[in-house]
Amino acid sequence: MIDLKKLKINTACGIVDIVASFFYFFSLFLIGTFSGAIGASDGTEALSQILLIFAILSIVLHIVSFFQSKKVHIRLLGVILGLVGHGIYLVSGAYLGWLAMIFTIVASVFILRDNHYSVL
Numbered sequence: 001m002i003d004l005k006k007l008k009i010n011t012a013c014g015i016v017d018i019v020a021s022f023f024y025f026f027s028l029f030l031i032g033t034f035s036g037a038i039g040a041s042d043g044t045e046a047l048s049q050i051l052l053i054f055a056i057l058s059i060v061l062h063i064v065s066f067f068q069s070k071k072v073h074i075r076l077l078g079v080i081l082g083l084v085g086h087g088i089y090l091v092s093g094a095y096l097g098w099l100a101m102i103f104t105i106v107a108s109v110f111i112l113r114d115n116h117y118s119v120l
Helices: 008-038 042-071 077-113
Strands: 003-006 116-119
16 A cells, blocks of 8 residues: 655745745835835845845755655655745845745645655
8 A cells, every 4th residue: 555645844845935925925015115114225135135044045945855855756846946936036036026926836836735755
């Protein structure tokens, strides 16, 4: 009988992608509102640096998930889409936050939908 198990790192990647999609969508509004309220760029730079650090940590998590998923023969589409989405945000910042949000939502769907591997 085939027993299906999940990789915990893939579940974590799916949850991180869902959280990141909210961050990336609201980053343009948060950074614009935050800089207007403060009147200086110090708050904006701090917020954008926090989001960029979050994107870097997400990319590291997805790279680890990529190699573990490849090792146990899980589909890699969700992990690759997550890497692309976080990479878009890392390169462009809040300017293409909507595109990064779309990639991370689709990645979370693919990661959480089929992150099973078979144990014989």
